[in-house]
Amino acid sequence: MDIFTVFFWIITGIFLVVSIKKDKNKTLKSMKMAKGMMKNMLGQIIAILLLIGLIVTMIPPEKIQDYLGKSNLFISTVISATVGSITLIPAFVAFPLVGSFIDVGASIVPAVAFLTTLTMVGVVTFPLERQEFGLRFAVTRNALSFLFAVIIAFAMGVIL
DSSP states (O other): OOHHHHHHHHHHHHHHHHHHHHOHHHHHHHHHHHHHHHHHHHHHHHHHHHHHHHHHHHSOHHHHHIIIIISOHHHHHHHHHHHHHHOOOOHHHHHHHHHHHHHTTOOHHHHHHHHHHHHHOOSTTHHHHHHHHOHHHHHHHHHHHHHHHHHHHHHHHHHO
């Protein structure tokens, strides 16, 4: 475990103790609710792990390194951002998927571009957005979101 994980476990433990001391019944009730929510999410979590394993198995690590790690950074970032804009998967699936790509050699910039556009740009949801907010608003929001997602990706590449 890295230092951040240990830090968050310690903080969580401290807050749990404080919560139990403040109101034991409420804390236990909320823990039971969390347990029930976790049972409901267990199927989705297993599906996520299987999906990530399937994707990483179907796409060899060498290809991920070639396209997202060693290739032209700008082109791979734009392609990743475009794929992220079109893809409609929940963020809690995308985070571990992107982490797996980085683990096998993808550069941080295309990975962040994919992840950021996935959550900020909505090509699949564009018709609904256009219907509810109008064409001009939907186009402007998606175009600016795409642009800022690419800028964020390059900024993360500089920071990390």
